C-alpha cells in the first residue's frame with residue numbers, strides 16, 4: 001500500500017479515494033441506507049418477541065450513534081415510534097424515516113409501496129443478471 005501525497009493522477013482517481021479516504025456524508029449515507037433497508041427487507045414476517053426487542057434496540061442505538069445527525073432531524077425521526085411487528089411494518093417505518101432525511105436534503109420522496117421492489121426482489125430481471 002502506498003500513500004502518494006503528491007501524485008495528482010492517483011489523487012484524482014475515484015477508486016483510490018473510495019478505498020483509502022475517510023467516508024464523506026454521501027458515501028457513509030448510501031452505505032448506511034443499504035445496510036438498514038436490506039436488514040429490514042430480510043426481517044421476519046412474524047418475528048419472535050426476542051427479535052422485536054433486538055430490532056428495536058438496534059435501530060434506536062443506530063440512530064442515536066449515527067455521526068453528525070442534526071438535533072432537529074433526530075427529534076423528527078423519534079416522533080414516530082419504530083414498528084417492529086413484521087417485515088412490512090419495519091420496512092415501511094424505515095422508508096418514512098429515510099424520506100424525512102430526503103425532505104431535509106431536498107431529495108425526491110421515495111414511494112414506500114415500492115420498498116420491496118427496491119430492496120428485496122428487484123424491479124426487473126436486470127437485477128438478477
Ligand SMILES: Cc1cc2nc3c(=O)[nH]c(=O)nc-3n(C[C@H](O)[C@H](O)[C@H](O)COP(=O)(O)OP(=O)(O)OC[C@H]3O[C@@H](n4cnc5c(N)ncnc54)[C@H](O)[C@@H]3O)c2cc1C
Pocket residue numbers: 025026027028029030031032033034037063066068069070094095096097098099101102105107109110115118
Ligand atoms: C440517518 C441518516 C442521516 C443522514 N443525514 C444527512 C445529513 O444531515 N446531511 C447529508 O448531507 N446527508 C445525510 N445523510 C446521507 C443521505 O441520506 C444520503 O445517503 C446521501 O445524500 C446520498 O444520497 P443518494 O441520493 O445517493 O441516495 P440515498 O438517500 O443514500 O438512498 C440510497 C438509495 O435508497 C433508495 N431510497 C431513497 N429513499 C428511500 C426511502 N425513503 N426508502 C427506501 N429506499 C429509498 C434509492 O433507491 C436510493 O438510490 C444521512 C444518512 C443517514 C443514514
